[in-house]
Amino acid sequence: MDDLLEIGGKKITSRLITGSGKYKDESIIADVVAAAQCDIVTVALRRVDFNRPDDSILRFVPRDKILLPNTSGARTADEAIRLARLSREMGCGDWIKIEVISDQKYLLPDNIETLKATDALVKDGFTVLPYMSPDLSTGRRLVQAGAAAVMPLGAPIGSNRGLKTLELIEIMVDELDIPVIVDAGIGLPSHAAHAMEIGAAAVLLNTAIASSNDPVAMARAFRLAVEAGRLAFCAGPGSVSRTGRPSSPLTGFLEPQ
Amino acid sequence: MKSSTVVWLNGTQVSLDEGQTIASLLLAKKINPASVVVELNTEIVQKETYGTRVLKNSDSVEVLHFVGGG
Numbered sequence: 650m651d652d653l654l655e656i657g658g659k660k661i662t663s664r665l666i667t668g669s670g671k672y673k674d675e676s677i678i679a680d681v682v683a684a685a686q687c688d689i690v691t692v693a694l695r696r697v698d699f700n701r702p703d704d705s706i707l708r709f710v711p712r713d714k715i716l717l718p719n720t721s722g723a724r725t726a727d728e729a730i731r732l733a734r735l736s737r738e739m740g741c742g743d744w745i746k747i748e749v750i751s752d753q754k755y756l757l758p759d760n761i762e763t764l765k766a767t768d769a770l771v772k773d774g775f776t777v778l779p780y781m782s783p784d785l786s787t788g789r790r791l792v793q794a795g796a797a798a799v800m801p802l803g804a805p806i807g808s809n810r811g812l813k814t815l816e817l818i819e820i821m822v823d824e825l826d827i828p829v830i831v832d833a834g835i836g837l838p839s840h841a842a843h844a845m846e847i848g849a850a851a852v853l854l855n856t857a858i859a860s861s862n863d864p865v866a867m868a869r870a871f872r873l874a875v876e877a878g879r880l881a882f883c884a885g886p887g888s889v890s891r892t893g894r895p896s897s898p899l900t901g902f903l904e905p906q
Numbered sequence: 907m908k909s910s911t912v913v914w915l916n917g918t919q920v921s922l923d924e925g926q927t928i929a930s931l932l933l934a935k936k937i938n939p940a941s942v943v944v945e946l947n948t949e950i951v952q953k954e955t956y957g958t959r960v961l962k963n964s965d966s967v968e969v970l971h972f973v974g975g976g
Contacts, residue, residue: 668974668975668976669974669975669976670973670974670975670976671974671976672974675974678974691975691976692972692973692974692975693972693973693974693975693976694943694970694971694972694973695970695971695972695973696916696917696968696969696970697916697935697937697942697969697970697971699916699935699937702935702936702937702938703936703938703941704973705941705971705972705973706972706973706974706975707941707971707972716972718972718975719975719976721975721976731948734950735943735945735950735970736943736972738943738950739942739943739971739972740940741972806976807976833976853976854976855975855976856976
């Protein structure tokens with residue numbers, strides 16, 4: 650049976666979502682996306698540089714991918730709403746990753762403004778995926794507001810530090826009835842596998858691949874890790890014990906002591 | 907002598923020939939209208955009106971597109 654992820658009425662095959670930022674050479678993004686076998690790619694909206702009028706990232710993102718524009722740069726709900734509406738006008742769908750950040754040291758999201766933006770944009774017909782600090786109460790309010798998924802951070806954006814917020818994410822996975830996607834902080838395939846093993850619906854990452862020495866190989870490594878972690882979650886882990894339990898029969902040849 | 911219109915374009919003050927529309931501005935800047943979104947005085951401009959929206963003094967024009975992001 651296909652293990653599909655459903656977001657905003659769309660059935661998603663891959664549980665690895667990749668970002669398109671920070672590439673020294675953006676022309677490798679198509680190869681990265683192919684190696685990741687992802688269905689969803691994030692982008693950002695910025696001013697055109699009139700000295701390089703043709704440098705849209707869309708040149709490198711395969712057309713069959715779902716574009717997930719973010720509202721990066723927004724410091725308030727109103728700025729996020731403005732960016733979301735402009736992004737939708739690009740004609741690439743109505744998905745939006747809400748990202749509202751006023752803290753420039755740790756780049757931690759502002760959950761209150763994020764909730765306000767989510768509420769307004771769901772009412773405006775968007776498929777809203779809010780990036781958030783992991784918190785069950787805010788998660789519940791985002792569900793009530795109509796978020797298509799919630800995206801708690803594992804560690805600060807771009808830090809590659811892994812699942813520092815693991816237990817809070819586990820609580821959200823256990824208690825919320827919409828997909829919980831771990832976004833930000835994942836630096837290694839083992840982090841991604843761990844997130845999937847605890848029941849995250851998907852992971853979103855950018856820096857870990859883009860800053861690797863070999864982004865295409867790293868994209869493949871993440872694809873395999875996400876798939877492995879998901880399989881393990883679906884299979885259900887064995888029980889954990891403090892003491893040893895033999896894997897081979899203790900009877901049948903040598904007499905017990 | 908042609909008179910000019912001074913507008914804010916992506917945060918920079920620029921002088922344009924009077925009567926320029928958003929469409930003619932994009933053409934002059936070698937921008938494909940399909941690959942951008944344009945905001946005029948914080949309002950989104952519908953693409954089908956680019957040819958009729960004449961820029962006036964002190965207008966603020968933002969021309970945006972998708973770049974890499976996470």
